[in-house]
Amino acid sequence: MSDVILQASGLHKTYHLGNAKVQVLKGVSLTVQRGEFVTVMGASGSGKSTLLHLLGALDIPDRGTVAFHNTDLFAGCKPPTTTTGSTSLYVAAYPAIIVYKLLRLLIDRSSDQRDYHRNVHFGFVFQFYHLLPECNTLENVLLPAMVCHSVPGWLANRSRVVARAHDLLKWVGLEHRLRHRPNELSGGERQRVAIARALINGPQVLLADEPTGNLDAKTGAGILELLHKLNSQGQTIVMVTHDPKVASAADRVVTLEDGRIHARGA
Amino acid sequence: MYKLFLCLRYLRRRRIAFFAVAAVCLCVAMVLIVVSVMGGFLQMVKDRSRGMLGDLVVENGTLQGFPYYQEFIDELKLAMPDQIEEATPVIITYGVLRFPIDQITKPAQIVGIRLHETYRVNDFKNGLYYEKYYPETTTLGPWKEPAYGAVEGGKIALPPELEGAWQRWWAQATPAQRKKADAERRMDYDRPGYYRPIPHENYLVDVSPTWLEPELPGIILGTDLCARRLDTGDYRRFYWRGTRVSLTFVPFSPTGQPRTATGMPNKLFRYVDDARTGIYDIDSMSVYVDFDMLQEVVEMNTVVDEDTGQRIPGRATQIQIKVTHGTDPIKALDQAQKIWNRIASHNRAEALRIFSPEVLDMVEIRTWEQKQERFIAAVKKEKHLVTILFGVISVVAVFLVGCIFYMIVQQKTRDIGVIKSVGATSRGVAGIFLTYGAAVGVVGGALGTLLGTLFVWYINDIQDLLAWISPQARVWNPEVYSFDVIPNQVRPVDVLVIYGIAIAASMIGSVIAAIRAAEVWPVEAIRYE
Numbered sequence: 122m123s124d125v126i127l128q129a130s131g132l133h134k135t136y137h138l139g140n141a142k143v144q145v146l147k148g149v150s151l152t153v154q155r156g157e158f159v160t161v162m163g164a165s166g167s168g169k170s171t172l173l174h175l176l177g178a179l180d181i182p183d184r185g186t187v188a189f190h191n192t193d194l195f196a197g198c199k200p201p202t203t204t205t206g207s208t209s210l211y212v213a214a215y216p217a218i219i220v221y222k223l224l225r226l227l228i229d230r231s232s233d234q235r236d237y238h239r240n241v242h243f244g245f246v247f248q249f250y251h252l253l254p255e256c257n258t259l260e261n262v263l264l265p266a267m268v269c270h271s272v273p274g275w276l277a278n279r280s281r282v283v284a285r286a287h288d289l290l291k292w293v294g295l296e297h298r299l300r301h302r303p304n305e306l307s308g309g310e311r312q313r314v315a316i317a318r319a320l321i322n323g324p325q326v327l328l329a330d331e332p333t334g335n336l337d338a339k340t341g342a343g344i345l346e347l348l349h350k351l352n353s354q355g356q357t358i359v360m361v362t363h364d365p366k367v368a369s370a371a372d373r374v375v376t377l378e379d380g381r382i383h384a385r386g387a
Numbered sequence: 388m389y390k391l392f393l394c395l396r397y398l399r400r401r402r403i404a405f406f407a408v409a410a411v412c413l414c415v416a417m418v419l420i421v422v423s424v425m426g427g428f429l430q431m432v433k434d435r436s437r438g439m440l441g442d443l444v445v446e447n448g449t450l451q452g453f454p455y456y457q458e459f460i461d462e463l464k465l466a467m468p469d470q471i472e473e474a475t476p477v478i479i480t481y482g483v484l485r486f487p488i489d490q491i492t493k494p495a496q497i498v499g500i501r502l503h504e505t506y507r508v509n510d511f512k513n514g515l516y517y518e519k520y521y522p523e524t525t526t527l528g529p530w531k532e533p534a535y536g537a538v539e540g541g542k543i544a545l546p547p548e549l550e551g552a553w554q555r556w557w558a559q560a561t562p563a564q565r566k567k568a569d570a571e572r573r574m575d576y577d578r579p580g581y582y583r584p585i586p587h588e589n590y591l592v593d594v595s596p597t598w599l600e601p602e603l604p605g606i607i608l609g610t611d612l613c614a615r616r617l618d619t620g621d622y623r624r625f626y627w628r629g630t631r632v633s634l635t636f637v638p639f640s641p642t643g644q645p646r647t648a649t650g651m652p653n654k655l656f657r658y659v660d661d662a663r664t665g666i667y668d669i670d671s672m673s674v675y676v677d678f679d680m681l682q683e684v685v686e687m688n689t690v691v692d693e694d695t696g697q698r699i700p701g702r703a704t705q706i707q708i709k710v711t712h713g714t715d716p717i718k719a720l721d722q723a724q725k726i727w728n729r730i731a732s733h734n735r736a737e738a739l740r741i742f743s744p745e746v747l748d749m750v751e752i753r754t755w756e757q758k759q760e761r762f763i764a765a766v767k768k769e770k771h772l773v774t775i776l777f778g779v780i781s782v783v784a785v786f787l788v789g790c791i792f793y794m795i796v797q798q799k800t801r802d803i804g805v806i807k808s809v810g811a812t813s814r815g816v817a818g819i820f821l822t823y824g825a826a827v828g829v830v831g832g833a834l835g836t837l838l839g840t841l842f843v844w845y846i847n848d849i850q851d852l853l854a855w856i857s858p859q860a861r862v863w864n865p866e867v868y869s870f871d872v873i874p875n876q877v878r879p880v881d882v883l884v885i886y887g888i889a890i891a892a893s894m895i896g897s898v899i900a901a902i903r904a905a906e907v908w909p910v911e912a913i914r915y916e
């Protein structure tokens with residue numbers, strides 16, 4: 122028996138560009154089991170990233186739900202309202218707006234649950250690595266751990282967390298690059314740092330958005346190999362890609378087309 | 388944890404943050420300098436006012452003065468022995484000062500004091516020059532002119548009385564005082580101050596130091612009347628000790644009639660010492676003579692009319708009172724006022740035969756603070772005004788911090804998205820920038836405090852340096868500001884308040900950027916490279 126970690130059903134997402142509407146997702150449903158390596162295929166612009174962001178609670182759908190271990194990630198969430206520069210109308214009321222926003226910031230806890238899930242249960246790997254340029258390899262990996270600890274908590278757990286970061290970096294083969302900054306690393310190395318960062322808090326699901334999209338074939342293969350090794354150790358992975366060659370290695374491939382999922386076993 | 392970490396990291400790695408730090412630093416330094424100088428000025432006004440006057444002052448604001456001062460003082464000391472340390476009458480009048488030796492004349496405020504009582508009432512003694520190095524040689528009584536000559540072995544020396552006083556001072560002086568005195572020693576007789584040589588051709592060989600006739604009453608001159616202040620802060624004295632000085636007086640009758648009919652009295656004195664209160668207006672005008680002598684010369688003394696047997700009581704223009712340590716001047720004032728009222732009403736019948744009722748009724752007892760109230764209040768207002776002005780200018784720094792932070796957030800949108808994607812809350816991200824703002828305030832404030840404090844401490848040296856480069860750059864004119872040095876003390880309270888405001892202001896400056904950062908929608912921020 123295999124238990125379900127993520128269950129997306131009927132996801133809708135529409136972008137508004139001026140008057141034009143771009144319907145990206147038109148009712149996507151997807152189930153991810155524990156230990157699975159799911160690859161989402163789709164042409165560029167088909168909404169793969171959008172879907173992945175919804176699965177990882179980074180974005181909010183217009184309609185539909187994502188259940189993580191049977192709890193709805195978006196319970197009580199409204200889709201983000203797009204404020205289009207109308208604030209300039211209220212120059213006189215600006216101080217009031219600032220105070221209002223500040224208060225809302227302090228009071229509003231509606232997104233805390235999703236922030237917590239992203240921090241602890243999901244790990245993201247992006248196509249463009251997205252490491253912080255001011256921080257070195259080790260610090261980039263430690264970032265999610267720092268997010269979940271208060272200062273005293275950090276001081277108490279520091280050695281344990283740093284040891285784990287060292288282990289992860291060793292595992293991805295970067296133990297000799299701890300003090301390097303991202304701009305001193307190659308693309309493949311950067312992506313390995315990003316993977317270590319995604320894993321530092323021991324996430325239940327690793328979400329990878331075209332992790333090889335920016336790399337040459339050989340380096341990309343190395344990254345894929347890493348992900349497979351991870352999967353074989355029990356890590357649940359959802360990866361999106363537009364490259365059939367990359368997809369061919371996965372054990373389950375689904376295709377995103379015209380805003381819907383077309384399941385196809387590998 | 389990440390808030391602290393990232394804000395420290397951004398502080399170190401983002402070069403542009405230094406502009407924010409510099410802006411805060413300069414504003415803090417600026418406000419601290421202004422507050423310190425103005426606050427110091429205010430403090431100096433207070434200290435000097437008190438040092439000049441004593442705790443309580445009795446006056447009626449007239450030139451002819453008021454009677455029964457002695458009765459009041461006696462009664463006061465009798466009734467309040469535990470509260471009153473000392474009380475002394477003063478006559479303040481005006482006249483013309485002339486130095487016969489170089490025929491220079493100057494207007495003078497003539498102050499009649501009882502020297503030893505005055506020593507106890509206020510800080511007058513601390514401002515005396517010769518009294519410092521030759522203790523107990525300054526007197527307002529009759530005095531001859533000291534002249535130096537040769538003693539056995541061909542050594543040049545002052546008269547033995549002065550020499551002895553100097554030895555006594557030297558024996559008890561601290562090393563610092565000795566060092567200062569050493570710098571002021573004269574070449575020929577090896578002692579501080581200016582003295583004349585014996586008027587003899589061969590005084591260096593065979594004539595002993597001595598005192599020259601005639602004996603004349605002593606006078607203490609305001610330092611700026613007889614000396615010029617050097618850039619070093621020392622004074623170059625124009626006259627030697629004992630130089631003859633003449634004063635011309637204007638006597639006033641009890642009804643305030645100037646006694647011009649009898650001619651204006653003129654009298655010779657000997658310059659025994661000079662006094663520096665530190666207030667230029669006073670030191671460039673005041674001369675101090677003996678109270679009883681002055682009272683007689685300006686006809687304010689007690690006289691009994693030989694024909695009618697009518698007694699005209701003597702007058703003083705001021706009484707200075709010092710209360711004992713630990714006595715509240717305000718409470719003492721109340722009691723003293725009652726005593727005065729009793730004396731005034733008791734003698735009213737006699738007084739009204741000679742004085743107008745106003746002369747009596749206008750007599751008022753005030754604390755030194757009340758007397759100087761308007762001046763002190765004016766300085767206070769000026770301090771507040773200038774502080775507010777510079778505070779307003781400092782708002783610029785808040786905007787600068789705001790702009791710089793906004794720029795940083797704008798540049799860092801993608802990173803903010805990344806930080807959020809790993810689970811940071813909007814609140815947390817806003818916290819990074821508020822902490823960042825506070826850090827800029829802490830660092831900028833600390834640097835500003837350091838800069839401001841150093842500037843204030845060395846403000847007089849800085850002025851001297853500027854004046855050395857260009858004389859017009861001397862901004863602190865003692866004739867305008869009364870004090871001859873710029874106040875150079877920094878009060879810890881001021882530092883704390885300004886520092887606190889700087890941190891708060893930096894955080895306020897970072898609020899908009901923080902909100903902006905909180906509003907970053909991570910998906911938008913990380914979609915592209």
Ligand SMILES: Nc1ncnc2c1ncn2[C@@H]1O[C@H](COP(=O)(O)OP(=O)(O)O)[C@@H](O)[C@H]1O
Pocket residue numbers: 136137138143145163164165166167168169170171172911
């Ligand atoms: N903020 C947005 N506003 C308007 N259109 C958007 C926005 N974000 C994405 N899109 C559009 O949605 C579609 C899907 O985007 P995405 O999920 O990134 O596709 P993929 O990752 O498969 O390339 C694209 O056509 C893109 O142009």
Ligand SMILES: [Mg+2]
Pocket residue numbers: 169170171330331
């Ligand atoms: Mg994409």
